């Protein structure tokens with residue numbers, strides 16, 4: 279089988295239509311955007327919520343003034359609060375529309391807030407730093423696009439890394455042992471209880487997998503990094519001396535799902551699909567059953583949960 283060519287093009291503030299952008303993202307290219315008024319409104323809303331919760335401390339340095347348990351107690355509940363706030367969805371809708379997404383064709387997963395603390399202060403549960411991975415190992419569809427936005431200025435030392443050599447090259451990762459519906463049933467209630475160690479079984483590459491060459495993007499607050507869910511990426515262990523707060527969300531396009539347009543599959547073999555978690559941007563409708571069925575795989579085990587519940591700990595992989 280011919281491997282897709284590695285293509286490392288990065289587009290800044292591209293005005294290409296969404297259809298062309300999606301094609302390029304499925305080919306491994308990456309899109310960066312500086313803030314628009316709409317993405318700034320979304321950023322401001324999340325930042326206000328974070329600042330209110332940590333007040334009177336500055337959220338990016340609050341970790342140095344409290345025990346880790348207290349940090350988890352403050353930050354943990356913010357995640358579901360942000361997801362369920364009625365303003366969040368409207369702001370996301372406006373932000374994606376400002377970047378050219380069609381609200382009828384685009385389906386959106388729940389947004390996530392992340393807090394990556396510095397100096398190994400919090401490394402599990404709500405602060406889990408993801409090692410090299412593709413989201414597609416966790417049952418994300420190959421047509422999934424990831425949108426990542428920082429809340430504050432941050433450094434390369436607290437960013438996210440991409441590992442382009444793996445775009446066209448598969449690695450051992452144990453995704454074949456992962457069942458999304460089982461994960462939803464077991465994993466979701468546990469994340470909030472993990473502070474010092476995360477014991478949930480997850481797909482993972484060999485421990486000595488080369489991280490280099492890697493590339494990191496440092497974008498301004500309210501800016502966005504868009505990439506395929508099949509990109510190999512990781513959380514850079516934060517040594518910047520400041521906590522990094524970001525939000526991210528995922529989209530799929532229903533026309534692409536129907537037509538089978540997506541990133542190539544080099545090594546993702548999980549059971550089940552996360553497609554039931556996505557809702558149409560215009561009216562919150564689920565994807566049609568026949569579209570989900572096109573991507574479902576494997577047995578549905580007893581006690582399985584088909585849809586991720588963001589209330590259950592508020593954290594999921596990856």
Ligand SMILES: [Fe+2]
Nearest residue numbers: 412413511596
């Ligand atoms: Fe990820």
